[in-house]
Structures are given as C-alpha cells and as structure tokens.
Amino acid sequence: MAKVKVKLAPGRIAFFHQETGIHLDLESPVAEVPGDADLTGIKTALKVGTLVLVEGSIEDLEQDDTKEDTANDSEKKAVKEDQPSKEEDKVKDDTSDENFTEEELEELTVKELKDLARDMDLSGYSSMVKDDLIELILGE
16 A cells, blocks of 8 residues: 555544544644554545545555445545645635534534535534534534
8 A cells, every 4th residue: 555644644644544543633643554453534624625635545544445345435435626736725615515414414423514514504512412413514
C-alpha cells in the first residue's frame, strides 16, 4: 500500500478515529494512515471536510478494500470524486449537494454532525442528539 497522510482541515481542532488509532489535534495535526484497519471513518472524514489529504490518494486507501469487498465500488467512486485536492487548503463550504449515507453519518461525532449541519445551512440543530442530527442531514 502506498503511503497516505492526512491532516486536520482548517478550522478543525481535533479528530479521533478509533479503528486506526489516529488522534489529531492542533499540536499534532498530521498522521500517516495505517493500511491494515477499517478506513470507512477516514474516508468519510475526507468526504465531509474534517480531514484533508497531505500525501497519497483515496485510491491508495481503497486498494486493500477492493480485495475484501467489491460491493461498495460505486460508493468509493463517489468518495474519490468528492476528495479535496492536496492544494485545497480550505473546508468545502457548499455541502448541500452531498449525498451521505446513514452509515457514513453514523461514523461522525455529534460535533462533526453539527458542523456539517451548519455547513449545509440547516437550522435547529444546536440542541439535537446524534440520531436527530442524522435525520436532519438526510432530510428525513
């Protein structure tokens, strides 16, 4: 697997991914992604703008996944298309045309869901719990 590094997106102060053990904060904003763990949460964080790629690509993250599960090919292509470029040094402001799955949103923290709701210009999310935030974002 090729080397893949991610960093906190501008405006983010912390990120933790239990499956890989990646913990990023302002003091340690960059990490190398291990290839031997479930990377769904990392891909979702890249898609929603919590993380940005520093080195490598989504394809590098997907190489091992295609061996294990080819059923998610269309979802992976969508992640690749939405990936921020290495040069892009800002969080994507317009997320209104994003199509998130419930599983992707379940991977996010309440804070990340509230940030996403704010970025989507949704209202009434500040006191919501996780399940309600997911319903709001999915438009249910």
